Amino acid sequence: MESPTKTDAAAQIVANVGGAGNILSLTHCATRLRFELADASKVDQSGLEAVPAVLGAVPQSGDRYQVVIGGAVQTMFTKIMGLPEMASVGKGTSDADVKAAERAKARGKVAWLDAFFEYLSDSFRPLLGVLLGASLIIAFAAILDAFGVIDFRSADKPAGWIFWDTMWRSVFYFLPIMVAYNAAKKLEIDPWVGATVMGAVMTPEFAKLTTAATTVCTKNPLLGTESCVANIFGIPMQLNDYGGQVFVPLIMVALLAVVYKGLKKIFPENIQMVFVPFFSMLIMIPITAFLIGPLGIWMGNGLGGGLAWLNTNAPFVFAILIPLLYPFLVPLGLHWPLNALMLVNIQTLGYDFIQGPMGSWNFACFGATAGVLFLSWRDRDIQMRQTATGALAAGLLGGISEPSLYGIHLRFKRIYPRMLVGCLVGGVTTGVLGGVQTSAFAFTSLFTIPVFRPMWVYGLSITFAFFTAMVLVIISDYRTPEQRAEALAARDQAEADLAQEKAGGKPAATTATTAAAAVGGGTATATLVATEVVVAPVAGKVVPLIEVNDKVFASKALGEGVGIVPVNGRIIAPVSGLVVTAAETGHAFGIKTDDGVETLVHVGIDTVRMAGKGFKVAVVKDQRVQAGDLLVEVDLAEVEKAGFDSTTIVVITNTFALAKVTPRDVREVASGDPVIDVTP
The missing domain is CATH 1.10.8 (Helicase, Ruva Protein; domain 3)
Structure with a gap:
């Protein structure tokens, strides 16, 4: 029987990419669903990322979209293709029409380059499974070699281990x-x-041409190589393996x-x-x-x-360059040529020198994910905990970085600088200690550490890279203050829902907010009023939440509330309580009342991009405030000059833990006027 959860998730994914009618084609790689869409603007990215099975959603050039699932991607792909609404995908439109539509759409600024790297990527992606399997077979033999059980590289090893070699050499040959x-x-x-x-x-017949009577072979004593040229119907042919x-x-x-x-x-x-x-x-x-x-x-x-x-000639530079380049090459698919060169090196030189430094990048990536996992446990962020756990397991056990990259790192831009420091530290360690080589192509996981030589140099490099990135992420967080406030609000909402469910549908025992209001001459004077009232943080025109120009707030995913188009820049506290969030940029404040009600005041849309310019913050985190106290003074002219919407939003972020949260039917308010009623 099909899992209802997975089937529901499949339907949610289809709905959030604009429905089956918006899907031209769907394929998948090792961890991602790859959509070709008619119109990528119809995608609801926040809706996609809210689906529990989705680790991340990443727009591509043109109308392509990738949804990161992780190791269960094949199962999810099957579920999606089995949905009734997907029956007509790829059938209602002719191949010629689809191709014409794709040609008509811009793939990117340099279309041919996009196509070239997509060609490279799609030629290798389906092979990730067998390449990973082969690398683990190599790793097992390398571990036995490290403990002296068998000489992994010996030419005269027992027949059983020669057979073992065929199990992985078949993939690479x-x-x-x-x-x-x-x-x-x-x-x-x-x-x-x-x-x-x-x-x-x-074929064996082609290989036998080297022994043909008309074949001429010459040896290069300097390189220790031999080249042969066969005579094929009078035409010379260079023979190669x-x-x-x-x-x-x-x-x-x-x-x-x-x-x-x-x-x-x-x-x-x-x-x-x-x-x-x-x-x-x-x-x-x-x-x-x-x-x-x-x-x-x-x-x-x-x-x-x-x-x-x-x-x-420049081993130190090389050891640093490779791990610093990979974080930018992998998301663009530009790493495949280097991966191909690794195989060429092993085939021609008998060893590879790229994979060792590359390991620092991989483990810095996994270390950053470990930092995110630590913070998600600390903050009780269940959704991110699930994403980070799966991504970290895929990385440490399988050497696969995509779940970390697409599921976390590319969504939270603060991670990259911290991860790059880890890459740098690992690369410097490799360079200082003389470099690392390997005689086999192996995914850089915990299991494949014995494949590298010297193993202790490689082990130190990846350890330093891992823990540097992890510690930096833990110390400085991977989220902006606003993103953290939103995540904590979502956590509280989920916990309240669970508490309600356990209580048999009864709402959590949470009282309403403390409010205050009395404003005169443009100066707010706090006066305690009923605990069921939240007041306006600023004077202006009231806008229903669904009409504000921010999809997240308008969807009420962060709770019920209102928007206010301000007539002045004096923003006050709408409730009394503890300031749990005070963005340095001055655009967002979270206040938790003594009764446990959480209120978020968000000043303007996208004003975080102003980096605090025009904002004079009056409070700090962990400060107690009374309703009516000044939170921030905003230069509205500066906001308008920067091209941002100054609409100020106030929402109750734990709405679902309360019996009822109702915005008042008012059109104009003074600072401190009641705007929201809360029923415990």
């Missing part, structure tokens, strides 16, 4: 065929043709797509199934063997050689 399959699928041609063309130059090579299939499939689609235009549909694959193979296998293969090998060796030169 046949990687070109897998990449060719995915690349062909991405370019919408027969993927088996792409795989077959690549497979032709990896294509196992583990990834540039060759990427170049080959790009040309194959042109040939394949051209042949489809030539042959009638009733004979395409036979002659299009036939002529594609007849054309592309020789071109790959004679031209593309050697070219791809040369490109890979050239790029790898360039990085090897930098690593040899």
